[in-house]
Amino acid sequence: MYKMMLSDVDDSELKTIVDTLKDGDIYIEIGVYYGHSLSRVINATKNRNIKYIGIDLFEDYQKSSDNTHEGDAANCVALYNYLSDLYPAEKIALHKGYSSDVLNSFPEIQSGHIFIDGNHTYAQSLKDFLIAKRVLKNGYISFHNCSNDRHPDTMYIAADGGPYQVVEDIKSDSDVKFITKVDKLGLFQRV
Numbered sequence: 001m002y003k004m005m006l007s008d009v010d011d012s013e014l015k016t017i018v019d020t021l022k023d024g025d026i027y028i029e030i031g032v033y034y035g036h037s038l039s040r041v042i043n044a045t046k047n048r049n050i051k052y053i054g055i056d057l058f059e060d061y062q063k064s065s066d067n068t069h070e071g072d073a074a075n076c077v078a079l080y081n082y083l084s085d086l087y088p089a090e091k092i093a094l095h096k097g098y099s100s101d102v103l104n105s106f107p108e109i110q111s112g113h114i115f116i117d118g119n120h121t122y123a124q125s126l127k128d129f130l131i132a133k134r135v136l137k138n139g140y141i142s143f144h145n146c147s148n149d150r151h152p153d154t155m156y157i158a159a160d161g162g163p164y165q166v167v168e169d170i171k172s173d174s175d176v177k178f179i180t181k182v183d184k185l186g187l188f189q190r191v
């Protein structure tokens with residue numbers, strides 16, 4: 001039996017992501033953990049023709065002062081087996097590795113959504129974003145934990161600005177258009 005750890009991605013944030021996805025898209029989640037948000041996105045869009053890609057350090061994750069993740073680590077194969085029992089395996093790919101390195105190795109994606117929910121330091125959130133906008137030609141890029149009034153987002157702001165500050169800074173980036181903030185989720189469209 002797969003042990004699912006729940007995440008703090010709520011229904012309104014999930015709906016905001018799900019509403020952007022259409023037939024032919026690729027959905028990439030940076031920071032999968034036990035697959036709670038990924039499996040909910042898959043479940044809500046399984047009747048659309050979408051490919052789902054998860055990127056995480058999985059069991060290679062090690063606690064460090066420059067990584068905001070403090071929980072345990074999920075096993076990549078166990079999660080893949082769980083997801084592929086529920087949904088068509090050929091539509092799902094999990095990549096174990098450092099988010100920006102893995103994403104940087106991808107070919108261009110014509111349309112999709114990249115959800116950034118990995119290491120929430122300012123430096124890594126910005127790096128993930130800069131690579132995401134290079135890889136993704138059309139679609140959406142979103143950030144989790146970019147509010148300025150919720151836990152743990154306020155902790156990330158106090159440390160180095162975190163995803164909140166990245167979102168504020170990239171509002172002036174002409175490669176993306178700020179669309180909305182829903183609870184702790186910030187949504188941009190690639191333009």
Ligand SMILES: C[S@@+](CC[C@H](N)C(=O)[O-])C[C@H]1O[C@@H](n2cnc3c(N)ncnc32)[C@H](O)[C@@H]1O
Pocket residue numbers: 006007008009029030031032033034035036037038055056057058061067069073074097098099100117118119124
């Ligand atoms: C907040 S959790 C993701 C929660 C998940 N999106 C959900 O809602 O169910 C963050 C995850 O990012 C992963 N992570 C942290 N830093 C990473 C990095 N540099 N590259 C890849 N994954 C990373 C951690 O291992 C952890 O599983």
